[in-house]
Amino acid sequence: TKANEEKNEEPAKTLGPCPDTPPNLFGSLHVEFDYKRSWDEVRKEVSPLLQEGGRYKPLDCFSKHKVAIIIPFRNRYEHLKHWLYYLHPILLRQQLDYGVYVINQYGEGTFNRAKLMNAGYVEALKEYDYKCFVFSDVDLIPLDDRNLYRCFDNPRHMAVAMDKFNYELPYNTFFGGVSSLSKDQFLTINGFPNTYWGWGGEDDDIYRRVIFHGMSISRPDSMTGKYKMVKHERDLHNKANPLNPGKLSKTRQTMAEDGINSLKYTVKEIVKNVLYTFINVDINAPK
Numbered sequence: 001t002k003a004n005e006e007k008n009e010e011p012a013k014t015l016g017p018c019p020d021t022p023p024n025l026f027g028s029l030h031v032e033f034d035y036k037r038s039w040d041e042v043r044k045e046v047s048p049l050l051q052e053g054g055r056y057k058p059l060d061c062f063s064k065h066k067v068a069i070i071i072p073f074r075n076r077y078e079h080l081k082h083w084l085y086y087l088h089p090i091l092l093r094q095q096l097d098y099g100v101y102v103i104n105q106y107g108e109g110t111f112n113r114a115k116l117m118n119a120g121y122v123e124a125l126k127e128y129d130y131k132c133f134v135f136s137d138v139d140l141i142p143l144d145d146r147n148l149y150r151c152f153d154n155p156r157h158m159a160v161a162m163d164k165f166n167y168e169l170p171y172n173t174f175f176g177g178v179s180s181l182s183k184d185q186f187l188t189i190n191g192f193p194n195t196y197w198g199w200g201g202e203d204d205d206i207y208r209r210v211i212f213h214g215m216s217i218s219r220p221d222s223m224t225g226k227y228k229m230v231k232h233e234r235d236l237h238n239k240a241n242p243l244n245p246g247k248l249s250k251t252r253q254t255m256a257e258d259g260i261n262s263l264k265y266t267v268k269e270i271v272k273n274v275l276y277t278f279i280n281v282d283i284n285a286p287k
């Protein structure tokens, strides 16, 4: 609400800035998935600290990192519980001024991760003056809280060392999993492609957009950038699309027309709970 926004802004004038390096990080973390979490357990520690919609800002210092976390989503609630359980405490320790946005693809059509992330960017900006966007798969948990969920001088690829790839980059130009772009960086590349339906390719298209615009990729080192992915099968309605790899040879031509400037979707509902803002979007998915 308006009143809340104003309350949110107030400390900015009176508090000193948060230190550049958050002082209370743990370093490496223990993460365990072989256990079904209850929502009560997920809410227990963090909910008193959060504001409606999965929002937070430090109370004792002014955070210059206004970060929207965007999670493309459909039917992965067990993963979402793990994500919220592990990430909220990390994001709190990182002293971010942040909000968590779960962007749900409405209906049963073919999944489109990148288009959902575009919609998340637009919707988050309707709520708050975010300057930085972290795009995260719902199933990826960092194994070190020194991996900062903020933006850098270049677009940042954060999930550099995943357990499923033996804690190495699968290939040098890999940009999948978790990444961060400032608002300016995101707009420079015209956002993400809307035309990658089904699994695969969209992350490589985003990488190419970044490089073709003369930027480079920033990354944490391979110790700090470790991640664990919840083990899963490929979802229904998200089969590898054989058309996607071929589109990559055209990114240079298509990126100017296919992106945030051509994005069309409709919002079906927005539901806020203490842990996150759920935005259900119809992205006009083919069968």
Ligand code: UD2
Residues within 6 Å of the ligand: 071, 072, 073, 074, 075, 076, 111, 113, 136, 137, 138, 139, 140, 162, 175, 176, 177, 178, 198, 199, 200, 201, 202, 203, 229, 233, 234, 235, 236, 238
């Ligand atoms: C890889 C990349 C991912 C993306 C994808 C290709 C990793 C860890 N990640 O993920 O960034 O490039 O390949 O598209 O290598 N989702 C749902 N419901 C669905 C389908 C997908 O919520 O029905 C979301 C969810 O956030 C998931 C993400 O989309 O984590 C990526 O899908 P995935 O986890 O099935 O694909 P994966 O692990 O191969």
Ligand code: MN
Residues within 6 Å of the ligand: 137, 139, 229, 232
């Ligand atoms: Mn996955």
